[in-house]
Amino acid sequence: xxxxxxxxxxxxxxDHCCEKCTHTKANPCRDFINCCxxxxxxxxxxxxxxxxxxxxxxxxxxxxxxxx
Amino acid sequence: xxxxxLMICGATGCLSSGSHLVExxxxxxLEKQGIKDKFRLVMGGCPGFCEVGPIIVVYPxxxxxxxxxxxxxxxxxxxxxxxxxIVERLLYKGPDVDVPARFYDTIPFYAKQKxxxxxxxxxxxxxxxDEYIMRGxxxxxxxxxxxxxPAVCEEVKQAGxxxxxxxxxxxxxxxxxxxKAPGSKKYVVCNADEGDPGAFMxxxxxxxxxxxxxxxxxxCGRAIGADEGYIYCRAEYPLAIKRLRVAIEKAQEYGLLxxxxxxxxxxxxxxxxxxAGAFVCGEETALLASIEGKRGMPRPRPPFPAxxxxxxxxxxxxxxxxxxxxxxxxxxxxxAEFVKVGTEGSKGTKVFALAGKVRNTGLCEVPMGIxxxxxxxxxxxxxxxxxxxxxVQAGGPSGGCIPVxxxxxxxxxxxxxxAGAIMGSGGLVVMDEGTCMVDLARYFLSFTQKExxxxxxxxxxxxxxxxxxxxxxSEGFGEPGDLEVLDSLAGSIKDSSLCGLGQTCxxxxxxxxxxxxxxxxxxxxxxxxxxxxxxxxxxxRIDEExxxxxxxxxxxxxxxxxxxxxxxxxxxIQELCTRCxxxxxxxxxxxxxxxxxxxxxxxxx
Numbered sequence: 001x002x003x004x005x006x007x008x009x010x011x012x013x014x015d016h017c018c019e020k021c022t023h024t025k026a027n028p029c030r031d032f033i034n035c036c037x038x039x040x041x042x043x044x045x046x047x048x049x050x051x052x053x054x055x056x057x058x059x060x061x062x063x064x065x066x067x068x
Numbered sequence: 069x070x071x072x073x074l075m076i077c078g079a080t081g082c083l084s085s086g087s088h089l090v091e092x093x094x095x096x097x098l099e100k101q102g103i104k105d106k107f108r109l110v111m112g113g114c115p116g117f118c119e120v121g122p123i124i125v126v127y128p129x130x131x132x133x134x135x136x137x138x139x140x141x142x143x144x145x146x147x148x149x150x151x152x153x154i155v156e157r158l159l160y161k162g163p164d165v166d167v168p169a170r171f172y173d174t175i176p177f178y179a180k181q182k183x184x185x186x187x188x189x190x191x192x193x194x195x196x197x198d199e200y201i202m203r204g205x206x207x208x209x210x211x212x213x214x215x216x217x218p219a220v221c222e223e224v225k226q227a228g229x230x231x232x233x234x235x236x237x238x239x240x241x242x243x244x245x246x247x248k249a250p251g252s253k254k255y256v257v258c259n260a261d262e263g264d265p266g267a268f269m270x271x272x273x274x275x276x277x278x279x280x281x282x283x284x285x286x287x288c289g290r291a292i293g294a295d296e297g298y299i300y301c302r303a304e305y306p307l308a309i310k311r312l313r314v315a316i317e318k319a320q321e322y323g324l325l326x327x328x329x330x331x332x333x334x335x336x337x338x339x340x341x342x343x344a345g346a347f348v349c350g351e352e353t354a355l356l357a358s359i360e361g362k363r364g365m366p367r368p369r370p371p372f373p374a375x376x377x378x379x380x381x382x383x384x385x386x387x388x389x390x391x392x393x394x395x396x397x398x399x400x401x402x403x404a405e406f407v408k409v410g411t412e413g414s415k416g417t418k419v420f421a422l423a424g425k426v427r428n429t430g431l432c433e434v435p436m437g438i439x440x441x442x443x444x445x446x447x448x449x450x451x452x453x454x455x456x457x458x459x460v461q462a463g464g465p466s467g468g469c470i471p472v473x474x475x476x477x478x479x480x481x482x483x484x485x486x487a488g489a490i491m492g493s494g495g496l497v498v499m500d501e502g503t504c505m506v507d508l509a510r511y512f513l514s515f516t517q518k519e520x521x522x523x524x525x526x527x528x529x530x531x532x533x534x535x536x537x538x539x540x541x542s543e544g545f546g547e548p549g550d551l552e553v554l555d556s557l558a559g560s561i562k563d564s565s566l567c568g569l570g571q572t573c574x575x576x577x578x579x580x581x582x583x584x585x586x587x588x589x590x591x592x593x594x595x596x597x598x599x600x601x602x603x604x605x606x607x608x609r610i611d612e613e614x615x616x617x618x619x620x621x622x623x624x625x626x627x628x629x630x631x632x633x634x635x636x637x638x639x640x641i642q643e644l645c646t647r648c649x650x651x652x653x654x655x656x657x658x659x660x661x662x663x664x665x666x667x668x669x670x671x672x673x
Contacts, residue, residue, distance in 0.1 A: 013198050014322050025323040028331040030213075032323070033206045036198070059108070059199055061073050061127035061191065067204035 010051040017048035037068055070108040072149060073127040075190055078111025079275045080307055081268070081430075086138070087111070087122035093138035094124075097145045107149060113189035113276015117177050118430035120160060125171070125190065132171040133158040162427075164449050177428050180446050182409060184417045185392045186433045189276030194311050197318035200279040206324060208398035212287045213332040220291035221247055224394065227403040228415035233259055233350075233387030233493055234466065234568065236414075236481040239394075242384055245374035246292040249382035254294035256285050257378060257385040259355060260301035260308070263347040264464030265515060266423040267495035270388035272431050273419070274301065274308035277392065278315035284391030286324070286336055287398050292384050295335045300355050303342040312340055347465075347519035351567045352385045354521065365521045366567035387493065389419055410436035414480035418491065424460075424498035425452050434479075441475045444498055455500040459583070463492025465512040465519075466572035468579030469505065488579040490572065504601035505584040506591050509577045510538040516573035527570030530561040534577060542602040544665075546592030551581055596664040603647045606662050612637040614659030621651035621660065 010017055013036040020043045023029035031041045037056065040048045056066055076082075076091050091111060098104040115123055120134035124144075131154055133144065140158055147153045159168035164176040172178040183189075192199035200206070212220050225240025246254060258281060262270040274281060285297045301309055316338050319325040327335045341359045348354045349364040356378050358364040377383025393416060397406045410416050414436040420443065423429050427449035434443060440460060444450065451457050459471045462479075468489030470477060477483050481491050499508065517531040534557050537550050558574030565571045581588060590596050597605035610621070610630075615637040622630045622638060629645040632638030640651070640660075652660045 013201060023323070025321070025326060028323045028328060030210075030331045032330055033201060033210045036201045055198060056202055057069060059073070059193070059196070060202065061075075062130070065191075066202050 010055055013052070013055060017051050018043075018045065020045075021048075037066060071106045072129065073108045073110065075110050075112045075115075075125045075127065077114055077121055077123040077190065078307075079114035079189075079272055080305075081114060081118040081272075082121035082123060083307070085121045087136075089138045090122045090124070090136045090141065093141040094145070097141045098149075101145060101150070103145075103150070110193045112192065113194050114186075114272040114431055115190035116181075116186065116272075116431040116433075117160075117175070117428065119428050129154075130171045132160060132169070132175065134160050162449065176449065177430070177432070177447055180438065180442055181433050182417050182435050183433055184396055184406075184409070185273060185280075185389055185419055186276070186431070187396075188280065189272060192277070194276055194278055195314045195318075197279060197315070197322060200277070204399060205279055205395070206283055207400070208395040208402065209283050209286045209290070209324070210330060211400060212290045212398050213330060213334060217247055217291050217293060218244070220287065220398065223403050224291070224397055227397045227406045228410075228413075229390065229393055229397060229406070230414065230481060231387055232389035232393070232418065232491075234463075234490065236491055239386065239390055242374065242386075243288060243291045245372070246294075246382045246384045249375050251382050253296075253381045254292055255378040255381055255383040256289045256292065256294045256297040257352075257355070257359070257383055258285055258297065258299040258301075258391055259350065259352065259385055259387045260299055260305070261343050261350045261355060262302065262305075262388070262493060263345070263350045263519075264466075264493055264495040266497055267421045267464055267493055269419040269421050269431060269494045271305050271308050273388050273392050274305065275311055278308075278311045279319070280392045280395055281312070281388060282315055282319055282325070282338065284386070284394035285338070286329075287394050288384055288386060288391065289336050290334060292382070294384070296337045296339070298339045298341050298359055298378065300341045300343055300349070300359060302345045304345050309340060309342060316340070346521070347516070348521045348567070348569050351569055354567065355385065356383065363521075365523045366569075368566060389494070411478065411480045413482050418479065418494060420494045420496045422448050422496050422498070424496075425455070425500040425503070426450070426498040427452050436480045437478045439476050439478055440470060443479065443496065444475070448498065451498070451500050453500075455502065458499045458501050458503055459505070460499065461489075461497040461508065461512070461576065462495070463490040463575070464495040465516045466490060466568065466575060467492045467495070468575045469508065469583060470579075471583040473583075488575065488582055490575070502599055502601070504542075504597050504599035505580040505587045506538065506542050506597070507599075507601045509580045510535070510542055512576040513538060513573065516569060520569065520573075524564075524566035524570060526561045526564040527566065527573065530557050530565075531570075531573060533557055534561075534574065538577070541588065541591050542597070542605070544591075544595045544602075544604040546588075546595075548592065550592060551585070551588055555581065594664060598662065600647070600649065600652070600662040605665065606647070607642055607665055608640050608645060608647060608651060609661050609663050610638050610640055611659040611661055612639075614657050616657055616659075618656065620654045620656060624650040624654040626650060 023032045035041045122136045124133045169175045221244040229239040230236040354364045354366040373383040419433045432447045459469045520527045522528045617635040629641045
């Protein structure tokens with residue numbers, strides 16, 4: 001899926017927010033789980049944060065849904 | 069973004085009540101109106117209140133709709149989803165609420181519950197690993213990966229978690245034994261062979277929150293040094309197995325199973341073994357034999373599985389509910405939170421499957437230490453038909469019967485043991501005055517007798533002898549001394565059986581003799597079953613003084629065993645009567661009596 005800017009969206013947490021994320025099964029990142037909800041942890045980037053929030057907002061039932 | 073989320077109970081109970089047809093009708097209605105994309109529909113886990121299924125909960129409004137039928141969906145879509153108006157006629161109604169109730173805050177069934185293990189059930193899509201992660205999932209495992217394995221064992225030990233499958237052994241201590249056992253190859257086994265009649269706690273957890281089990285097993289594996297796990301789940305749970313397979317696939321995709329998990333150099337592989345449904349395979353050594361491809365039979369212990377378990381390697385076996393508690397304890401600050409709930413010796417919550425003569429059947433999760441009265445009357449809504457509570461069978465066929473005199477007994481491991489019952493896996497079968505305790509003991513013993521694997525003599529032969537005596541008593545051939553023989557046999561079987569099945573199967577007999585000895589004596593000495601269950605030991609008789617000749621009993625009788633003219637007292641033809649009880653259920657004048665064979669006296673309750 002493409003945003004209007006041409007930047008790729010994340011559809012699930014395993015998708016990379018940008019080229020700075022390198023977590024794969026073969027090259028695992030220790031922060032991966034915390035990064036899913038609170039990330040990105042290894043770099044600061046508002047669009048990358050928004051991509052994660054978009055995944056959450058799609059399915060969160062209410063404000064108490066996400067537990068950090 | 070969706071306007072609303074509709075969580076449809078997609079667990080086995082609601083599916084059997086037609087929740088899939090409700091979902092189908094809902095989809096069709098939304099498509100017909102061209103608004104399907106605005107709403108998210110999830111066939112989720114069990115919200116617990118099986119009695120009123122099928123259930124849909126609409127979020128974020130938190131409106132709880134129940135007893136749904138496909139034909140209700142047009143109104144639900146039109147009024148609520150389009151018009152924003154709650155459909156009152158589909159809300160929960162019952163004698164325990166003054167007005168139709170909306171959700172947890174107003175439905176008495178939920179008022180005393182505390183959701184730890186069932187925290188995600190009915191709230192997330194069980195097939196979505198992302199939603200599990202959003203709810204805090206896999207954080208505890210990440211934390212455990214960064215800790216020393218003995219420290220993980222210690223933290224679980226300090227939390228006071230005890231096995232939820234039966235015996236209530238300290239989980240952290242069990243892990244410590246396996247951690248300390250020599251050997252490079254170790255296993256974690258999840259016991260999902262839930263075999264108690266009427267129990268479905270583990271099935272619901274697996275169906276509603278499968279990742280919680282995987283995470284619990286991964287933490288256990290890390291703590292004991294295991295790199296492989298098996299989930300032993302009975303093949304009778306196809307939905308649970310499907311959801312586990314999906315969860316394993318997703319966890320592999322996310323790098324949470326496999327090699328070098330999250331870069332910590334830790335490896336773990338997960339397997340599912342489908343069991344054939346033998347009750348004895350819930351016993352850990354029989355379960356291990358079954359995984360190994362052998363006949364499911366127990367073996368003597370020691371050596372315990374912690375020293376020599378699956379394929380001869382050190383193994384930890386934990387029950388589903390035990391494992392589902394682990395991520396809660398191992399998350400940051402989790403152990404401190406966990407110990408706040410429960411009693412001194414029994415921490416946390418317990419999930420019970422509430423069944424029998426109670427109004428609100430279903431699944432409930434309550435703090436340890438809650439009383440039987442609170443479970444039956446506050447959560448369960450009391451006894452069906454306004455009858456009197458007589459007893460509750462706790463712990464299934466291995467458990468014991470707790471009488472009304474002990475209704476204020478707190479439910480925790482030690483109190484139940486003292487009362488002659490056990491926590492067991494969490495089955496609670498509630499009985500009213502219409503239950504015969506001799507018949508109840510006979511039912512549970514016939515179950516364990518059939519399920520006895522036959523390997524050891526006390527269980528194989530002893531249960532047969534006990535069952536023969538119980539059969540004789542309920543058929544009217546009881547003899548003086550039978551109770552003493554039952555007691556003696558039960559003691560021998562408990563003391564000398566090879567495994568937990570034999571060691572606990574006399575419990576229903578012993579506890580019913582302990583608390584309802586008068587009923588046994590009445591069966592033996594007076595050849596009378598007061599509850600009207602043992603068919604050879606009572607007859608129905610119509611009280612001519614009370615009978616108005618309404619013919620309700622005549623119409624209900626399937627054997628044409630009641631004669632009498634309209635508005636004239638009726639009479640039961642004893643030769644034709646099968647004592648099915650249809651007449652007594654239909655009689656509005658309360659004029660049908662349960663009397664001893666050969667007696668005309670009214671001794672009914």
